[in-house]
Amino acid sequence: MENKIYFYPVWLRLWHWSNALLILVLIVTGLSMQYSSFESPHIPFSLAVTIHNICGIILVFGYLVFITGNIISKNGRYYKMNLKEIGGQILVQFRYYLYGVFKGDKVPFPVNIERKFNPLQKFFYVMIMYIGIPLLIISGIGLILPQFIVSRALGVSGLLLTSLLHICVGFFVSIFLMIHIYFCTFGASITSNFKGMFNGWQETH
Amino acid sequence: MKILYEKCPNATSGLITAFLVFSFFAAWSQNNSGTVRKFENKEDNSKCFKCHFNNNYTVTSPDSSKIITRKMYMDLQIDSNVYYHSNHRYFKCIDCHSDEYFTYPHNNDLRFEDISTCLDCHGGDPKFEKFNFEKITEDFKYNVHSEKHNSTFSCWSCHDPHTYTTHARTDKNILEVVAYDNNLCLQCHANKRNYRLIIDKDNPNLVQKHDWLPNQALHFKNVRCIECHTKKSDTLLVSHHVMEKKDAVRACVECHSRNSLLMATLYKYQSKEEISRNGFLNSIILNRSYVIGANRNYYLNMISLAILYMVISGIIIHALLRVKAYKRYHGK
Numbered sequence: 113m114e115n116k117i118y119f120y121p122v123w124l125r126l127w128h129w130s131n132a133l134l135i136l137v138l139i140v141t142g143l144s145m146q147y148s149s150f151e152s153p154h155i156p157f158s159l160a161v162t163i164h165n166i167c168g169i170i171l172v173f174g175y176l177v178f179i180t181g182n183i184i185s186k187n188g189r190y191y192k193m194n195l196k197e198i199g200g201q202i203l204v205q206f207r208y209y210l211y212g213v214f215k216g217d218k219v220p221f222p223v224n225i226e227r228k229f230n231p232l233q234k235f236f237y238v239m240i241m242y243i244g245i246p247l248l249i250i251s252g253i254g255l256i257l258p259q260f261i262v263s264r265a266l267g268v269s270g271l272l273l274t275s276l277l278h279i280c281v282g283f284f285v286s287i288f289l290m291i292h293i294y295f296c297t298f299g300a301s302i303t304s305n306f307k308g309m310f311n312g313w314q315e316t317h
Numbered sequence: 318m319k320i321l322y323e324k325c326p327n328a329t330s331g332l333i334t335a336f337l338v339f340s341f342f343a344a345w346s347q348n349n350s351g352t353v354r355k356f357e358n359k360e361d362n363s364k365c366f367k368c369h370f371n372n373n374y375t376v377t378s379p380d381s382s383k384i385i386t387r388k389m390y391m392d393l394q395i396d397s398n399v400y401y402h403s404n405h406r407y408f409k410c411i412d413c414h415s416d417e418y419f420t421y422p423h424n425n426d427l428r429f430e431d432i433s434t435c436l437d438c439h440g441g442d443p444k445f446e447k448f449n450f451e452k453i454t455e456d457f458k459y460n461v462h463s464e465k466h467n468s469t470f471s472c473w474s475c476h477d478p479h480t481y482t483t484h485a486r487t488d489k490n491i492l493e494v495v496a497y498d499n500n501l502c503l504q505c506h507a508n509k510r511n512y513r514l515i516i517d518k519d520n521p522n523l524v525q526k527h528d529w530l531p532n533q534a535l536h537f538k539n540v541r542c543i544e545c546h547t548k549k550s551d552t553l554l555v556s557h558h559v560m561e562k563k564d565a566v567r568a569c570v571e572c573h574s575r576n577s578l579l580m581a582t583l584y585k586y587q588s589k590e591e592i593s594r595n596g597f598l599n600s601i602i603l604n605r606s607y608v609i610g611a612n613r614n615y616y617l618n619m620i621s622l623a624i625l626y627m628v629i630s631g632i633i634i635h636a637l638l639r640v641k642a643y644k645r646y647h648g649k
Contacts, residue, residue, distance in 0.1 A: 145609050148570045157569035214642040258535050283621055287628055294632045
């Protein structure tokens with residue numbers, strides 16, 4: 113047990129997997145709506161809208177659980193960044209992924225009880241969880257309740273701007289998801305990080 | 318311009334002055350070309366509007382000389398202010414109605430006067446060819462209103478010739494077009510009294526009947542009733558073939574898709590104009606509203622696909638290089 117750290121308490125694992133499932137359903141139904149076609153319907157449009165709305169609302173509650181959990185538990189400290197140092201650290205981590213990993217270099221920021229995420233990971237998690245998801249939630253609520261959206265802004269339809277924001281951020285979250293899954297193979301072994309998100313224990317390098 | 322200024326310093330100011338003077342006269346002549354036509358009918362029409370503008374009128378009995386006040390039926394009331402902004406504003410009342418109406422009290426036999434149809438004036442006239450009144454008349458034969466209320470329903474039931482203005486074939490704000498056209502339907506379908514003038518039953522509650530429609534208020538505000546309730550026409554800008562309730566569009570993808578029905582209905586005029594200008598389909602909806610599924614920007618699609626391919630290929634290449642490096646350092 114010495115090389116394992118209990119990073120993922122039950123609430124965090126439950127939130128993570130439910131959030132992952134919701135995001136996947138939201139991506140599939142979102143794509144189905146955006147590329148809906150009479151000739152080749154992916155998912156019936158009204159069903160896609162209903163599922164997308166329901167999953168979106170559940171995701172909002174999940175997000176509140178995540179934020180509350182981070183405030184009241186110690187998990188929140190892993191998302192704190194030192195703005196003076198983070199830039200240089202990201203560069204070091206980026207170089208490691210770019211060629212260090214192929215040369216057999218040691219992990220520059222190994223996981224320990226004080227450091228759950230490497231700097232690059234931390235930066236993107238903060239961007240997604242504290243900027244991306246809130247933007248998705250706000251624009252999503254706007255699309256569910258369009259009467260609250262300003263009708264025109266800068267000469268363009270407010271509904272269009274809100275939709276564009278929702279779709280663009282949703283697209284980047286989808287891209288993040290793919291990169292996230294790939295980089296989860298960078299644990300002590302290829303599968304150890306995935307196992308950790310099931311049993312709560314993360315193996316260290 | 319610099320050389321011109323150096324050779325003749327007053328030339329540029331002269332040019333600017335000439336341009337401003339020209340612009341002023343161009344604007345003046347344009348403004349005046351629209352208003353130069355006088356309402357030569359006003360004097361004659363005022364005799365009619367004297368009574369027909371009001372809620373009531375007075376009439377003197379020819380036998381007893383008794384003066385009585387009667388209500389003017391709503392259908393016979395014409396708001397002259399609205400009339401002089403309508404498409405038919407330059408007509409005299411007696412261009413369409415008998416000149417015997419100048420006799421007051423009107424002769425009772427005048428109620429049997431034949432009322433002109435649209436085709437009586439607009440049919441076969443090259444000036445109105447683009448409106449295709451013949452096809453509209455043909456469409457109207459299959460219109461559910463025409464089939465169900467044959468004797469009472471005519472063009473005038475929806476398009477009051479005293480107030481009608483062209484809305485669809487303009488660059489007006491789409492929301493104005495939607496509000497105007499929907500109001501034509503709502504003047505009966507949301508008005509118990511008017512509805513009962515046509516059919517002997519109460520008008521259905523439109524909100525309840527459309528409770529299946531998500532974001533109902535948004536749909537009602539942004540699209541016309543006829544988008545779903547008329548048969549799409551290839552030749553008419555506005556289809557006049559109102560279908561039976563059971564045939565109305567209920568599939569969301571009819572509008573929420575690449576080949577959005579709205580491009581052939583509500584945005585037909587604007588999309589034709591847009592295509593003739595730069596051939597960029599559906600952008601007209603994107604510029605004026607947002608319809609999920611119908612709005613797909615080519616460049617955004619291309620950029621997102623490029624990012625997606627780059628990420629996927631980046632991951633695959635990175636993974637392969639890792640496997641290769643792993644084998645080199647840890648052996649096979």
